[in-house]
Amino acid sequence: MGAAKQPRKRDVSMSTTESASLRYATLEDWSSSDLVAGILEGQYAAIAAVQAASAPIAEAIDRGAEHLARGGRLIYLGAGTSGRIATQDASELPPTFNWPYERAITLMAGGKDAVFHAAEGAEDSEQLAIDGLDSINVSENDVIIGLAASGRTPYAIGGLVHARAKGALTIGIFNNRGGRLGEVADISILIETGIEVLSGSTRMKAGTAQKAALNCISTGVMIRLGFVYRGLMVEMRPTNVKLQDRAVKMVATLADAEYDVAKSALDTAEGSIKVATAMLILGLDRDAAQQRLSAAGGNLRAALQGPKD
Known part of the structure; x- marks a missing residue:
């Protein structure tokens, strides 16, 4: 039976990215067109979840711009999918806004190689994040964005705790209610995307929501800093x-x-x-x-x- 004919099942109120849904129990039997419809439905839901978190996202823009205006850096912390999404956001700031590369930094659990090759065990180490932040001398003017779909990834949590102790502004972006990441951050951004089409595959709804939130924060900060005029990227460098x-x-x-x-x-x-x-x-x-x-x-x-x- 395809997705279009499948009756909607109400997910439990505490559903998370790790939960399984009866609705998707026969996913492998769906037609390709129904798979597309089901997956896209999740993407729409992801954006709706980001919209529900608009207030803390706006706070992150305003407070983040204040820190960066004092010469701070935008530093992202993440593991797996979250780290790769963070890396993409950071890497696009220099060509789009002529933002200095040294002020857009991603610390990825497992190092740069983990962007292309999974290093799943690295996310369990708080010390790796602490060492990474110490290596770049994190300070009170910096803005640290930690991302973890589960909200309980030790690497992201340990990094935010350490950065906050140094006086930096810390922002936690996570998708599961109750995640400790929100408790240790100055600004907690819960984007409750719930059950994934593929249970636990956070590159889907959760990943889309995280990227949308980062789009809002990084672009909003650059606008607040005056890097945009009349809707145009006036800081862009014409390199081709x-x-x-x-x-x-x-x-x-x-x-x-x-x-x-x-x-x-x-x-x-x-x-x-x-x-x-x-x-x-x-x-x-x-x-x-x-x-x-x-x-x-x-x-x-x-x-x-x-x-x-």
């Missing part, structure tokens, strides 16, 4: 032909200029979208535009709102 064209179009849009004029300004600004935009809007040369931006802390909106020279 596609991005160079995108950068020119951004400058042209922001400065209401012709494409060729925007391209010339961007070339003069050595690829800086913000400098090129300030040059055209404020009528400044490159050095004066750069000084204007520096005085505004790199915030393009603030630089443009000041008096024209």
